[in-house]
Amino acid sequence: MLEALPTAFLFFLGALILPVLPRGPARAVLLLIVPVIAAFLVYTLPLGNLVQVEFFGFTLDLMRVDKLSRIFALIFCIAAFLGNLYAWHVKDLVQQMAALLYAGAAIGAVFAGDLITLFFYWEGTAISSVFLIWARRTEGAFHTGMRYLVIQIGSGVILLAGVILNYADTGSIAFEHMELGTPATWLIFLAFGIKCAFPLLHNWLQDSYPAATVTGTVILSAFTTKLAVYSLARGFAGTEILIYIGAIMTLFPIFYAVIENDLRRVLAYSLNNQLGFMVVGIGIGTELALNGTAAHAFAHILYKALLFMSVGAVLFRTGTAKGSELGGLYKTMPLTMIFCVVGAASISAFPLFSGFVTKSLILSAAAKEHYYIIWGILLFASAGVFHHSGIKIPYFAFFAHDSGLRPKEAPWHMLWAMGLASFLCIAVGVYPAPLYALLPFEVSYDAYTTTHVITQLQLLFFSALAFTVLMRTGIYPPELKSVNLDFDWTYRRLLPTLLGWIAKPVRAIFQGLDTFKTRTMKGMILHLYNAFGPRGRTSQFWPTGAMVLWIAILLGVTLLVNYAS
Amino acid sequence: MDNKTPDNPDKFPALGRALLWVEKPGGVEKIVYALYVVCAALFAADFLYHKHSYLAIEDFPGFYALYGFFMCAALVICAKVMRVFLSRSEDYYAPKDVESEPFPEDQLDKVDYDA
Numbered sequence: 001m002l003e004a005l006p007t008a009f010l011f012f013l014g015a016l017i018l019p020v021l022p023r024g025p026a027r028a029v030l031l032l033i034v035p036v037i038a039a040f041l042v043y044t045l046p047l048g049n050l051v052q053v054e055f056f057g058f059t060l061d062l063m064r065v066d067k068l069s070r071i072f073a074l075i076f077c078i079a080a081f082l083g084n085l086y087a088w089h090v091k092d093l094v095q096q097m098a099a100l101l102y103a104g105a106a107i108g109a110v111f112a113g114d115l116i117t118l119f120f121y122w123e124g125t126a127i128s129s130v131f132l133i134w135a136r137r138t139e140g141a142f143h144t145g146m147r148y149l150v151i152q153i154g155s156g157v158i159l160l161a162g163v164i165l166n167y168a169d170t171g172s173i174a175f176e177h178m179e180l181g182t183p184a185t186w187l188i189f190l191a192f193g194i195k196c197a198f199p200l201l202h203n204w205l206q207d208s209y210p211a212a213t214v215t216g217t218v219i220l221s222a223f224t225t226k227l228a229v230y231s232l233a234r235g236f237a238g239t240e241i242l243i244y245i246g247a248i249m250t251l252f253p254i255f256y257a258v259i260e261n262d263l264r265r266v267l268a269y270s271l272n273n274q275l276g277f278m279v280v281g282i283g284i285g286t287e288l289a290l291n292g293t294a295a296h297a298f299a300h301i302l303y304k305a306l307l308f309m310s311v312g313a314v315l316f317r318t319g320t321a322k323g324s325e326l327g328g329l330y331k332t333m334p335l336t337m338i339f340c341v342v343g344a345a346s347i348s349a350f351p352l353f354s355g356f357v358t359k360s361l362i363l364s365a366a367a368k369e370h371y372y373i374i375w376g377i378l379l380f381a382s383a384g385v386f387h388h389s390g391i392k393i394p395y396f397a398f399f400a401h402d403s404g405l406r407p408k409e410a411p412w413h414m415l416w417a418m419g420l421a422s423f424l425c426i427a428v429g430v431y432p433a434p435l436y437a438l439l440p441f442e443v444s445y446d447a448y449t450t451t452h453v454i455t456q457l458q459l460l461f462f463s464a465l466a467f468t469v470l471m472r473t474g475i476y477p478p479e480l481k482s483v484n485l486d487f488d489w490t491y492r493r494l495l496p497t498l499l500g501w502i503a504k505p506v507r508a509i510f511q512g513l514d515t516f517k518t519r520t521m522k523g524m525i526l527h528l529y530n531a532f533g534p535r536g537r538t539s540q541f542w543p544t545g546a547m548v549l550w551i552a553i554l555l556g557v558t559l560l561v562n563y564a565s
Numbered sequence: 566m567d568n569k570t571p572d573n574p575d576k577f578p579a580l581g582r583a584l585l586w587v588e589k590p591g592g593v594e595k596i597v598y599a600l601y602v603v604c605a606a607l608f609a610a611d612f613l614y615h616k617h618s619y620l621a622i623e624d625f626p627g628f629y630a631l632y633g634f635f636m637c638a639a640l641v642i643c644a645k646v647m648r649v650f651l652s653r654s655e656d657y658y659a660p661k662d663v664e665s666e667p668f669p670e671d672q673l674d675k676v677d678y679d680a
Contacts, residue, residue: 089674136672140663211663213672258644259652262664319668319675330587332678334580367619375620383633384640399587408676409578451617458607458629465604466637468597477645483664484651492658 006051006062007038007073007111008121011080011104015097023091031084031096035103039077042070042107049113058173061113067440068294072110072230074438075298076103079222079305082421086309087215088413098131099219106223110230114173115163115188118231122159122191125224126152132216133208144211147492151204152224155194162187178235189236196228196279197272199248203488205272206256210264210321214312217264221271221308222301229278229297238285243366246283247374249276250381256486257388261479263311263321263397267304270347270389273381274300280378281362284369287441292361294439299354299428303346306421307393310340313414314397317407323392323479328402336410337398339418346425348390348460349382354428356456357435357447364445383463390460391467396479576678604630 014034021027047070050063080103090096105124112118126149133145165184167173178185197205205225209217236242250273257269274296281293313336314329315321330337342353349355359382366375409415428435436443470476530536574582586592611626618624655664 136663137669138663138666139661140659140666143659144663254640255644255647258641259648315668316673317675319670319673330584331574331577331581334578334584338580364619372620379629379632380636380640383637387637387640402588406572406577406678408678411674449617450614454607454610454614455616455623455629458611458627459633461600461604461607462630462633463637465600466634466641468600470638470641472597475645476641477648480652481655482652483655483657483662484648485653486651 008104008108010038011100015100028088035077035081042073060117063111064113069110071294071438073107075301076107079301082417083219086218086417094131095135098128101128106227109227115175116173119160123156133212135213141211148204148208155191158187159191192228192231200487206268209268210262214316218308221304226297233282242279242283246276246279247377254384261322261324267307277362284365289365291439291441295358299358302424303343306343309418310336313410318405323396324481326397326403327400330398332406333409339422340394342422344390344394348386351453352429354425357432360447386460386463
């Protein structure tokens with residue numbers, strides 16, 4: 001019976017049942033059961049188009065299960081489970097429902113076989129996820145959520161425009177491989193690009209993720225961007241421009257990550273950088289590269305969630321996630337520290353951790369297809385990501401200068417969530433065969449060659465050496481309470497200022513008109529008053545009796561007219 | 566906030582106590598020297614095995630090591646210069662921004678070991 005139900009509906013059903021249950025463990029358990037059932041279903045589903053619905057003359061494919069959509073749906077289920085376990089303590093119904101609806105919408109979008117279904121779920125992820133930001137319930141978070149919503153909904157509207165144009169061009173709503181060229185495909189590409197945080201379209205990510213609640217950020221980090229990666233892999237694999245977009249994406253966030261103070265924002269920047277690797281893989285578009293993208297997305301969701309969890313736990317216990325305020329927490333939060341280091345090692349692609357067996361697929365594909373400069377950039381970005389995510393996050397949170405904070409270790413459910421995520425990160429790294437088996441294409445790749453292990457270790461240890469040398473010579477920039485201007489400056493500062501400049505002359509004109517109008521009216525009224533008012537000329541000579549006489553005459557005439565007619 | 570009360574390490578979790586050696590004098594030096602040794606060994610390893618390379622530049626001895634070191638140093642120095650131009654105060658965009666406002670207390674569970 002459950003086979004006929006689209007996996008997404010399972011989550012929506014859960015969200016419907018949730019408010020009926022009593023507050024407390026019952027709800028938390030439901031939040032855990034739903035992803036487990038969903039993951040089991042996704043894993044056992046046969047491949048093919050399983051559910052079709054008629055909709056205004058269109059046939060919608062709600063469940064297009066193939067190897068590409070399956071691996072993304074599976075990791076989304078795992079991420080939903082880990083995120084909900086991490087959020088076990090949350091009593092806020094809004095966040096709980098948002099988490100379920102958001103995960104469901106993301107999974108629905110991944111299984112969408114046509115563009116209309118994709119559009120619905122695309123907007124679904126936007127609307128459901130914004131509540132995870134608003135749930136912080138502060139003024140700043142409200143405004144951030146608004147900005148997030150505008151951009152996400154904007155992406156959906158652009159997608160819809162693209163879908164409509166595409167239907168006019170081709171007469172088809174199928175979500176298949178597209179070639180860039182027509183306005184329709186460019187619009188769809190742009191919509192995907194916004195959610196994928198392409199350079200200059202990226203700031204919603206760094207703006208909103210650090211603004212969400214402790215648990216909200218963990219859940220946010222998994223879905224939206226990886227849904228965009230999936231959509232690009234499905235629609236635009238082998239589109240060369242993606243290679244260059246991806247390379248820029250890996251590059252510029254690492255500079256920001258080095259100087260950013262809010263550790264959750266550092267992670268958002270490194271998330272952006274990791275997406276770049278996946279986008280490069282999609283752009284190369286060979287089987288090896290697409291395998292790399294899918295595998296890296298899988299590994300990335302796990303270690304990124306793990307890193308957000310560990311920094312979130314610090315925030316949960318201390319009330320801040322700023323590097324300038326933290327330090328020395330290893331003494332009282334050693335387990336969180338160890339899990340953070342596991343996540344850091346995974347994102348840095350240390351041998352035996354998950355990033356090592358997935359990122360290298362993309363780097364190998366770049367080298368094999370002779371994109372040498374791209375390969376060099378990716379290598380630099382790999383070293384850079386170790387620098388700011390691998391070293392900076394654990395160092396400034398748990399070591400560095402002693403902040404004097406002695407928070408208690410994270411609560412048990414957070415430790416379990418982090419422990420499970422750590423286990424998966426290491427399991428994928430040590431034994432990648434089961435992950436490789438899930439990939440869209442056959443894999444004949446061995447990550448553990450002597451050359452690969454030694455060169456990777458050289459890259460990482462010498463990056464660590466650079467960090468140490470810079471730290472000990474005092475060149476390394478200290479963590480300061482500040483914000484750094486990024487492209488969002490254009491719409492948070494420049495645009496309002498420009499609008500202010502345009503508004504000035506417009507306001508002047510309106511005010512001028514207004515003054516002119518008031519003056520003329522005032523003059524007219526004064527003139528009339530002077531003429532007909534109590535002291536006016538006309539009222540000076542006419543006694544009141546004249547009026548009575550005139551009324552009597554008027555009535556008499558009326559009487560005569562009535563009588564005569 | 567700094568060092569409000571003298572620490573009582575006995576109240577720390579065992580794992581945290583076990584790690585306290587890094588703060589003892591010489592603890593950091595031990596880690597740094599270990600790093601130097603590992604780096605030297607890895608650099609030397611380049612001469613001891615046959616490298617399977619795609620690119621000519623990979624065959625340069627210690628290419629990955631040097632690339633990692635110098636690119637990272639360049640990264641940090643570039644970022645430091647960027648900060649001069651890009652850094653603003655926390656309430657730059659709005660007086661009540663997520664940067665400058667405290668995280669709502671009711672969503673936290675602050676517990677101190679020494680409280």
